Amino acid sequence: MEKLNLTLTQKVAIKWLKNVDSSLFIFKFLKDLEFGFRALFYAGIIAFTVFALIFASSFINFADAPLAPFWDTLGDIIFYGTIAGMTLILTLESVLKLDVAQILTDLKEQKRRKKEQKLQRWRLRNMNIWMRIFVYICIYTFLLYIIQLSAQGAFIDLFSTVPNTPETQKQIAIFVSEYDKFVKWYTFIYIVSGLTLDYFVSKKRTKAAKMEAQNENA
Structure with a gap:
């Protein structure tokens, strides 16, 4: 199948x-x-999207929700991402x-062939080393961001209402120390897991390249 020559x-x-x-309506x-x-x-549908999002967001409040900063960030991403996506209608x-x-x-036929041959770009074995490092x-x-938000929430829940006494400061020091240990172990396990995963990914890339070379020479 010929490659489609389209501009960006x-x-x-x-x-x-x-x-x-997708229905092209x-x-x-x-x-x-x-x-x-x-x-x-174009102007009308973009304006309607902005208005609908502002109206919907007026009913949503994450102030009292667990991990409120995370949900606020996620909400902002959805809000501005939807607006940016709708402006692409101009293209x-x-x-x-x-x-x-x-x-x-x-494109549907190309996608079917890529799926059959496992050539999708999202597969790690089809990415170069720098893209895989970026993904890792x-x-x-x-994940570290989620851990930090969880730790902050736990810290506030445990120490925000207790009196500032030497015993409290001792418990805070223990909490911070345990958090640091947890992050270090998380980082160590993640690096080992990432290296192990990438080892098998590299083996699959090498095997796929050899099979492709054999098919070309056949």
Whole structure:
């Protein structure tokens, strides 16, 4: 199957259609409109999205929830991420003259073949070493962030209302010491697990490369 030669903007538009308008209802509707009406539609749907998110967020309050900072951060990511995602509707202008239905069919077929041959980009064995390191660091950082939020919540729950006495300071010192030990053990176990995992990933990459070379020489 030939590789689709699309610009970056067109790739973003196709991705948007796959995830938001897979039935191509909005695309077909916009395709028949003049540019002025399309511009009004873009502005209207983006404004409606912002208004709907602000309205919905007015009913949500994480102040009293466990791990409130985490949920606030997650809420902000969803809020601004949704707005940013909806603004990508503007990229549809770059594909209005293309046979989008056929492109989506071709992409679906490519996805099926990649799945059969296990060539998906998200698989560790299909990433280069630097991308795998980046993934390992991201997972480590995310888990450490959860651990820190949990420790902060436990610290506040245990010591926020107790009097500031020598015994309290002793217990705080013990808490901090145990937390540091936990983080060190977590880091050690994570590094060992990551190295072990990457060893097997590298073996699979080598095996796959040899099989591909044999198929090319056959």
